[in-house]
Amino acid sequence: MSVRGFADRNKARAARQGWRLRGFATLLHKELLRFGKVALQTLLAPVLTALLYLLVFGHVLEAHVQVFPGVRYTAFLIPGLMMMSVLQNAFANSSSSLIQSKITGNLVFVLLTPLSSAELYLAFVLAAVLRGVAVGLGVYGVALVFVPLPLHSSMTVLGFLVLSSAVLASLGVIAGLWADKFDQLAGFQNFIIMPLTFLSGVFYSIHSLPAFWLAASHFNPFFYMIDGFRYGFFGVSDVNPWLSLGVVLATLIVLAGLSLELLRRGYKIRS
Amino acid sequence: MTAAVTIRGVHKRYGQVRALRGVDLDIARGEFFGLLGPNGAGKSTLINILAGLARLDSGQVAVLGFDVIRDYRQARRALGIVPQELVYDPFFSVREVLNLQAGYFGLGRESRGWVEELMQALGLADKANANLRGLSGGMKRRVLVAQALVHRPPVVVLDEPTAGVDVELRQQLWRFIRRLHGDGHTIVLTTHYLEEAESLCERIAILDQGQIIALDSKAGLLARGMDRQALTVHTVDPLDHLPPALEPLLKHRRGNELVFQLHRQTDSIAGVLDALRDAGVTIADLHTEKPDLEDVFLELTRKEQRA
Numbered sequence: 001m002s003v004r005g006f007a008d009r010n011k012a013r014a015a016r017q018g019w020r021l022r023g024f025a026t027l028l029h030k031e032l033l034r035f036g037k038v039a040l041q042t043l044l045a046p047v048l049t050a051l052l053y054l055l056v057f058g059h060v061l062e063a064h065v066q067v068f069p070g071v072r073y074t075a076f077l078i079p080g081l082m083m084m085s086v087l088q089n090a091f092a093n094s095s096s097s098l099i100q101s102k103i104t105g106n107l108v109f110v111l112l113t114p115l116s117s118a119e120l121y122l123a124f125v126l127a128a129v130l131r132g133v134a135v136g137l138g139v140y141g142v143a144l145v146f147v148p149l150p151l152h153s154s155m156t157v158l159g160f161l162v163l164s165s166a167v168l169a170s171l172g173v174i175a176g177l178w179a180d181k182f183d184q185l186a187g188f189q190n191f192i193i194m195p196l197t198f199l200s201g202v203f204y205s206i207h208s209l210p211a212f213w214l215a216a217s218h219f220n221p222f223f224y225m226i227d228g229f230r231y232g233f234f235g236v237s238d239v240n241p242w243l244s245l246g247v248v249l250a251t252l253i254v255l256a257g258l259s260l261e262l263l264r265r266g267y268k269i270r271s
Numbered sequence: 272m273t274a275a276v277t278i279r280g281v282h283k284r285y286g287q288v289r290a291l292r293g294v295d296l297d298i299a300r301g302e303f304f305g306l307l308g309p310n311g312a313g314k315s316t317l318i319n320i321l322a323g324l325a326r327l328d329s330g331q332v333a334v335l336g337f338d339v340i341r342d343y344r345q346a347r348r349a350l351g352i353v354p355q356e357l358v359y360d361p362f363f364s365v366r367e368v369l370n371l372q373a374g375y376f377g378l379g380r381e382s383r384g385w386v387e388e389l390m391q392a393l394g395l396a397d398k399a400n401a402n403l404r405g406l407s408g409g410m411k412r413r414v415l416v417a418q419a420l421v422h423r424p425p426v427v428v429l430d431e432p433t434a435g436v437d438v439e440l441r442q443q444l445w446r447f448i449r450r451l452h453g454d455g456h457t458i459v460l461t462t463h464y465l466e467e468a469e470s471l472c473e474r475i476a477i478l479d480q481g482q483i484i485a486l487d488s489k490a491g492l493l494a495r496g497m498d499r500q501a502l503t504v505h506t507v508d509p510l511d512h513l514p515p516a517l518e519p520l521l522k523h524r525r526g527n528e529l530v531f532q533l534h535r536q537t538d539s540i541a542g543v544l545d546a547l548r549d550a551g552v553t554i555a556d557l558h559t560e561k562p563d564l565e566d567v568f569l570e571l572t573r574k575e576q577r578a
Binding site for chain 2: 106110
């Protein structure tokens with residue numbers, strides 16, 4: 001091959017990669033605009049809800065409960081509330097975006113483009129992660145006004161924040177693809193996401209639970225997300241943070257694989 | 272030269288329904304091609320397969336030589352689809368939607384000028400910053416056309432683009448589509464308005480029950496009906512009894528109007544008029560009509576149903 005031919009081929013490949021990157025970046029931008037345009041509902045409302053939990057539970061239980069030695073209950077509560085908001089919003093973002101586009105039919109505009117299944121997945125998930133992280137930081141910022149919070153390892157906090165929201169964003173992609181009606185999606189949220197979140201140790205340490213529920217909590221991946229995240233603040237946790245990281249990563253790999261396969265097959269979006 | 276669209280032995284089944292049963296078709300570059308057929312014939316399924324919205328069970332489909340499955344990125348980049356349903360994204364304005372659509376195809380600021388030009392050409396410039404939710408059906412239809420063209424695709428497929436559109440907008444759309452064709456785009460059109468296909472398309476395929484039952488130039492298809500003609504007779508008084516010899520020729524009868532379908536080789540106008548006169552019928556007026564595409568279409572699809 002001539003030098004010129006080689007250069008031309010490299011140029012063509014770079015152009016193709018540029019197109020792909022721009023296509024992916026555009027879908028991500030669109031997903032960010034989608035929730036950014038209704039920020040009152042998608043960002044501020046969840047922060048307010050978390051704040052209400054903090055005020056009510058903190059006020060009622062502050063004097064009665066101390067979960068970790070030397071850590072005030074309100075402080076203990078904050079990482080749990082942050083993570084709960086992050087998880088719920090990451091799930092809500094990808095799932096609602098997909099089901100809305102499916103029901104209104106405008107998903108066709110994305111399906112007609114050269115974007116690959118992986119690019120679709122990454123754009124939906126990354127947008128959901130960014131919303132989750134934004135809500136989490138919002139809750140953190142507001143909570144700090146009420147109670148000082150230590151920060152044992154910012155990398156651990158950030159790692160669990162991003163990985164956990166990616167898990168829920170992937171679950172949102174699966175739910176959004178599977179659901180044909182908003183009703184089904186609400187069922188998914190109310191009967192799966194909400195119980196798993198509440199039973200994951202947001203408001204308590206699982207060591208305060210009866211033996212059966214203590215054992216059951218170990219099968220709830222949400223528990224590891226919250227426990228590892230909490231370790232990042234206090235340096236104390238119910239289980240080894242490396243175990244939590246492993247469980248969260250494994251869950252992400254499984255759900256990402258499933259999402260990608262469903263998108264590749266065009267499950268309920270390509271006939 | 273590679274064809275704009277190549278379709279080979281395409282089969283598609285939805286449960287028990289065989290939507291496509293071995294479709295073969297080539298559409299040349301630069302053609303204005305019509306894809307006609309009754310409801311449920313398989314037109315939208317074929318277009319969806321072309322667009323990657325439906326998966327074929329067997330066969331091969333390519334756009335400008337790019338396989339729609341293996342080389343889907345290039346195939347989709349070469350194709351612009353105007354969908355049949357009036358779908359839109361309620362979160363965005365016209366300009367935002369068009370710029371986003373161009374971005375999905377990897378185009379950035381360099382496409383902004385073309386987006387503005389498209390909005391101008393389609394009469395959308397005044398509504399550029401309006402949210403799609405607030406636009407009329409006709410305006411939303413124009414946005415769909417613009418969205419299909421943001422990446423300047425060489426092949427444009429319009430799936431019933433004028434369904435439910437008023438006459439003025441229909442004329443505007445066709446002027447615009449003619450311009451695109453004049454600029455070298457290959458146009459594939461499905462429509463229920465057969466007079467549209469007759470006035471625009473150079474070549475036409477008729478699809479029925481998942482199979483192509485006719486594929487010819489417009490002139491070729493019309494010539495298939497040339498061995499027949501319709502004779503309309505208005506009588507002075509209502510007719511009690513039609514002469515028995517004319518009954519097989521009668522297509523329909525409405526009051527004093529009788530329409531006969533005559534075969535050029537076996538039937539004659541004079542024979543019909545003589546038979547009526549012999550029966551004591553006084554004729555007030557008469558005229559003949561050559562068959563149009565609608566007649567040919569109806570005859571072909573009825574024949575297929577009978578088979």
